[in-house]
Amino acid sequence: MDDARSLFSAGTDSKVIVYFEWDGPLGLHHFEGLWKSPEGKIVLISDFRYEAKSPHCSGYWTMLLSEGTPSGEWTLEARIDGEPAGALSFVITGSPLAHATPPRQPLSVADLYRKAMDATVIIEKLTADGTPVEKSTGFWIADGQILTSFESIDGAAALRISQSAGSQIKTDRVLAWNRWQDWAVLKVDGNAKASLKRSTNAAANVGDRCVFLEWGAVGAKLTDGSISGTNSFPRAGSRLLVSSGVSSQSIGGALLDEFGNYVGVIGGSIVPSANPIRILYLLNDSGNPNATLDFDTTGLAVPNSLLPDLPLNAAVPTSLAEVSNRGEFAPLVVKSNSIQYMSVTSAVGRDSGNIPLPRNSKQIFSKRDNKAAVYVNWQSSVKERIACSLRFFSADNKMITTSKPQQVSLAPGKYASSTRDFPLAPLSPGIYRVDLLINDKTSWREFIRVTE
Numbered sequence: 001m002d003d004a005r006s007l008f009s010a011g012t013d014s015k016v017i018v019y020f021e022w023d024g025p026l027g028l029h030h031f032e033g034l035w036k037s038p039e040g041k042i043v044l045i046s047d048f049r050y051e052a053k054s055p056h057c058s059g060y061w062t063m064l065l066s067e068g069t070p071s072g073e074w075t076l077e078a079r080i081d082g083e084p085a086g087a088l089s090f091v092i093t094g095s096p097l098a099h100a101t102p103p104r105q106p107l108s109v110a111d112l113y114r115k116a117m118d119a120t121v122i123i124e125k126l127t128a129d130g131t132p133v134e135k136s137t138g139f140w141i142a143d144g145q146i147l148t149s150f151e152s153i154d155g156a157a158a159l160r161i162s163q164s165a166g167s168q169i170k171t172d173r174v175l176a177w178n179r180w181q182d183w184a185v186l187k188v189d190g191n192a193k194a195s196l197k198r199s200t201n202a203a204a205n206v207g208d209r210c211v212f213l214e215w216g217a218v219g220a221k222l223t224d225g226s227i228s229g230t231n232s233f234p235r236a237g238s239r240l241l242v243s244s245g246v247s248s249q250s251i252g253g254a255l256l257d258e259f260g261n262y263v264g265v266i267g268g269s270i271v272p273s274a275n276p277i278r279i280l281y282l283l284n285d286s287g288n289p290n291a292t293l294d295f296d297t298t299g300l301a302v303p304n305s306l307l308p309d310l311p312l313n314a315a316v317p318t319s320l321a322e323v324s325n326r327g328e329f330a331p332l333v334v335k336s337n338s339i340q341y342m343s344v345t346s347a348v349g350r351d352s353g354n355i356p357l358p359r360n361s362k363q364i365f366s367k368r369d370n371k372a373a374v375y376v377n378w379q380s381s382v383k384e385r386i387a388c389s390l391r392f393f394s395a396d397n398k399m400i401t402t403s404k405p406q407q408v409s410l411a412p413g414k415y416a417s418s419t420r421d422f423p424l425a426p427l428s429p430g431i432y433r434v435d436l437l438i439n440d441k442t443s444w445r446e447f448i449r450v451t452e
Contacts, residue, residue, distance in 0.1 A: 033061030038072025042207030140192035246299035268300030
């Protein structure tokens with residue numbers, strides 16, 4: 001290096017180069033440099049891969065400077081193959097634009113909570129007879145317009161909106177939606193107590209501090225939703241990974257930056273009608289049952305880059321019935337008390353008492369398995385006779401096959417089970433949905449993955 005130093009001028013110097021030397025094993029290595037601003041935020045990640053041919057090697061990372069680069073003490077944290085490898089601090093001065101106007105001040109936790117609560121609504125899916133089935137959330141973006149996830153409306157005949165003040169509004173209209181990207185804008189006959197604004201940042205970055213409302217049995221709490229990573233999926237598009245698990249009722253809520261503006265929508269289903277973490281398990285399965293433990297503390301969000309320009313004042317509303325008629329809804333799951341236990345399995349055997357039992361429970365199959373089976377263990381507190389059938393769908397909600405209804409007689413204290421097979425060999429590799437219907441109502445749902 002020709003000019004080793006730790007003080008740089010943003011108005012004069014064009015870049016900062018951090019040089020390193022390292023002794024380590026031979027082979028391919030991944031070198032990362034995490035540039036942290038004076039506020040402690042990761043604003044840039046520089047990385048490269050290098051195959052070491054000798055134990056001693058060297059390299060460098062570069063960050064370009066501009067007149068707007070903030071002044072203060074910066075830090076580069078080094079990682080090699082994902083492990084910390086040291087840090088180096090340096091000072092940047094002489095950035096006149098950084099002091100031209102006072103920087104925006106982040107909101108306090110109390111103000112963030114209040115802002116989120118004032119704009120958030122609870123969304124209940126209603127069946128055709130008005131029965132509430134599932135709860136999720138959404139948030140006002142303008143008078144008469146609520147932004148939420150597509151998952152929050154999927155399969156509903158109507159929606160009941162509950163505001164923070166306790167008032168309720170029903171709607172069955174949407175202004176815009178995207179099934180695979182997992183967002184929807186509702187048309188509501190009502191005005192917002194408070195609306196959230198879209199973040200002016202072009203994109204949220206890894207390391208950005210974010211929060212969202214996590215809903216539970218005792219109400220809502222403000223939860224750390226800082227962005228811990230990003231990913232992209234062929235049909236669904238980009239997703240933000242946030243540093244907290246997400247409850248089902250929190251889906252559709254706003255992911256807020258530290259100034260109270262939304263940077264995304266919580267939920268981020270990767271395959272429509274499916275829990276995103278469940279699909280991540282199917283896509284990332286390595287045969288190791290512990291491989292998905294991190295998913296318990298990770299949630300997903302749809303970034304602003306996928307959302308339409310809002311608000312949609314000129315859009316013509318579409319009814320939920322029309323969305324359903326277009327084949328974009330999956331039927332609502334109405335759970336049945338007649339089911340004691342269900343699983344997808346590769347085979348069903350019998351125990352010592354000649355009672356049929358699944359040999360295993362699995363969701364990832366090879367086409368070489370030829371077939372899979374749905375096993376149902378029934379229970380009932382009354383004597384009844386039910387009709388059950390199985391339907392098999394592609395991820396695009398296209399029905400591939402359906403079975404003939406099977407009659408099952410149930411009585412209190414009497415063991416009953418049933419098994420239905422479905423073929424795998426004709427299927428293309430991908431994700432599929434399995435629905436079990438009882439008396440023509442979808443009562444159970446599972447997703448499986450088929451590989452070569």
